[in-house]
Amino acid sequence: MRVLIAALFVALAACSPQAPAGCNLEATHAFSFGSSDAVDTITAQAIGSSCDKAIGLYVVRDAEGFAIWSWSAPLRHAFGDVFAPEDTEHTQQFLDRWVLPVLETTQAAPAWDDLVPGQTMLDQLTYEDVRARDLPMLCHFSGTARQTCVFWEPAAGGAGHFIDRAVEETNL
Template sequence: MTKPLVPLLALLFVAFGATATLSARAQLAPPDAASAQSEPSETRRFRGVYVHGWEARLFVEAGRENEPPSWVSMTSAARASLEQVLPSAFEPGEGFRVVVEFDGRRSPPGRYGHLNAYTHSVLIERLISARLESRPTAFCDAEASVVWRGANDRTYTVSASTTGPTCAHSVALLIVRNASGEIVWTDAMPTAHVMGLNTPATRTPMTAALQEWIGYGARGETTRELPPWPHEQEPPESAGGFEFAPESWINRETYLEMRARAEPMFCYVQGMESLACLVENGNRLEKIGVQAFAG
């Protein structure tokens, strides 16, 4: 199968210390929270990958690998057939991915599964075939990197990655390294709280979102582009509606000197309303303030 079919589970198993047998896990798994808005579609034949783990029973249909997975429910007979191919015991942190073919029905759009996080549910009515394929990694593991140039042609590698059971529940990690590989800045935040990272549903679009997230800061901006600060007792002026709030250690004199030097500046979205801006300070990077979005 292709890499986007490799979803979820390792972190979920670790978090809950899943060491029970498969039958015990099935008993403890959370009940389906399926919407009952309308009747599911008519029974048809499905092929794809079933992902089984703690608080996760998902299906990725062949040909729809880059779409969000569907929550899975199944008849008692289908469950019994599926359990025949799954290990009866497993090590902590492991999950299972099974290539399946079955007759079943797909729900209309709604809110399904654990935390009502899935837009569709698939009912497995009759299992045709099942083959244990692998023990998967997390569903939203994605990464990207760019090169940012500091003063005097110094180069930095900026990398961004996400890890989590789903993209909606993943964490974004930003790391900046100098040319020697030393870490000079790090930041981490839930993707759900970062504009641009809060919408991708699968690994492929999340990779593109990460590239855009860090690519913005590598465009070559300098502190010359910070707004003026004409009056001591007032904050810097708004630049086209973009307010800049310097860090508490930066007074007006320091700010104006920094602005006059046109120092290379790396900014990245740090939430839903602002950018964090960094400059070089000796052998590390330092945050100089927050640039609010217009409006």
């Protein structure tokens, strides 16, 4: 009788619906944004019940662990229909590349007169001031062939959105 009951439990467990494996993945990268002595971090995450439905979250944290910049979007909408539902390997490879920023300074951004409409949300005076001060600038992919760039403002202790820019080739 005990064997029959044990067999019944095993059979029922095999028939019960299985929860989806999910697509909760992350990659982390250490770098220096505001000070060469400090170790800041970036974490790129995929969060979702499946990889084709995952939200991408990009968070920059200072050396003390405070979030100084974050960006999020459904991965499918930002980067296209390239994430298969259960393809955690491909999604992890994407995160491992996405977490690597492009580090420049604000002088690498185009002059005000060369901006495309909508490329920045700053007014002309603020934009030109930030650009002239040659502040540290971090750019990360925010879509297919598109980067969002933020600047580090030492006086405020935080990062601010600077420009969005098209890039000709991506390695994502």
